[in-house]
């Protein structure tokens with residue numbers, strides 16, 4: 001344990017139906033996502049709950065015993081590629097940010113990608129100021145900016161594409 005006091009060792013596990021409301025609260029609490037974005041985030045969670053891996057979405061939650069979920073990640077194979085995965089969503093409850101939970105969730109997603117012979121992970125994000133800390137988070141996790149599509153989301157709001165090459169194990 002480092003300088004930060006952490007209540008208990010966090011565990012990362014596949015999402016369960018009981019996690020749905022908590023995940024929704026976390027997505028809303030981040031203050032980062034519009035209603036439509038939050039709905040989209042929940043569609044991916046619902047797809048993985050309903051269809052499991054066959055849905056194309058893998059969702060994991062981080063909890064500290066005795067069962068408080070603090071964040072989640074959603075990743076899946078990119079259609080029509082061999083070994084490329086999209087990291088669709090990662091969010092940590094603002095009350096629990098800065099404890100390494102986001103890092104742990106991304107590391108879990110990458111492990112699961114490797115287990116499925118994945119080699120490349122993509123993350124897309126917006127160039128809005130509010131995402132600047134998120135960009136710092138991706139860079140510190142080993143992702144590099146490889147593309148920018150100007151005015152993608154709306155005029156003045158670019159799409160940024162980050163990638164990480166996974167080292168074979």
Ligand SMILES: CC(C)(COP(=O)(O)OP(=O)(O)OC[C@H]1O[C@@H](n2cnc3c(N)ncnc32)[C@H](O)[C@@H]1OP(=O)(O)O)[C@@H](O)C(=O)NCCC(=O)NCCS
Pocket residue numbers: 030032088089090091092093096097098099100101102103104125131132133134136137138140141
């Ligand atoms: C981005 C997010 C998932 C990070 O989760 P977190 O648990 O706070 O991050 P961690 O504590 O694991 O931090 C991991 C690393 O990122 C860095 N980091 C985290 N927040 C940062 C910030 N605001 N500015 C710069 N770096 C930051 C940390 O310094 C740490 O780096 P280090 O290990 O080299 O010290 C979380 O802030 C979040 O949910 N944000 C809102 C939602 C969002 O933007 N999601 C992504 C778009 S889908």
